[in-house]
Amino acid sequence: MKRDLPELDKQLCGVCGSTERWFLHYVRHRGIYRKHCTNCVLKNNPGLFCPICLNFYEHPLPVRDQVMCVRCPSISHSACVAANSYFRNFQCPPCSQPTFSFFSLRRQNDCQEAKTTIVIDKDAAKALFAAARIAAAVMTEAAVVARGTAESRVNDAITAKKKAREALERLTSLVNMEKEKV
Incomplete structure (x- = not known):
């Protein structure tokens, strides 16, 4: 059964709103x-992903890198950290700065048309791209899990049908044996 969400809920982030x-x-x-x-x-x-350069990890990094x-469980490239901090007590940007945001949009006023324009800079674009790749990877994994669950349920249904038959x-x-006795 599919339930329709209120229009406002469809437009809000499920975590921060x-x-x-x-x-x-x-x-x-x-x-x-x-x-x-994002x-x-x-x-x-x-x-x-690396919280410094925002590169998505398609494959796990070697331990030395x-x-x-x-x-937190954040993993950074050693090359990115070497340029910014020490290895031993490294804290990723979200942990070191409580108000840190990976993705922030700049608003720019257009004097000629009296309207506000949203500007995406290079860092925001990298964050958006990394989030899109993560969302795709997470949903691909969810599809694999859903397929496995569906196949398991099909097998359970086939087994139940066989037992019922x-x-x-x-x-x-x-x-028939009871009828033959009588």
């Missing part, structure tokens, strides 16, 4: 399908 609906990504988070803003996708998947944050055949044979 952001209303920037152009940049919502549909992801599976803790077993629930939700829309997350910033929340990145903050909720810290091990899937990675540096983990001491406060065998039970009916057994009942039919018992009824």
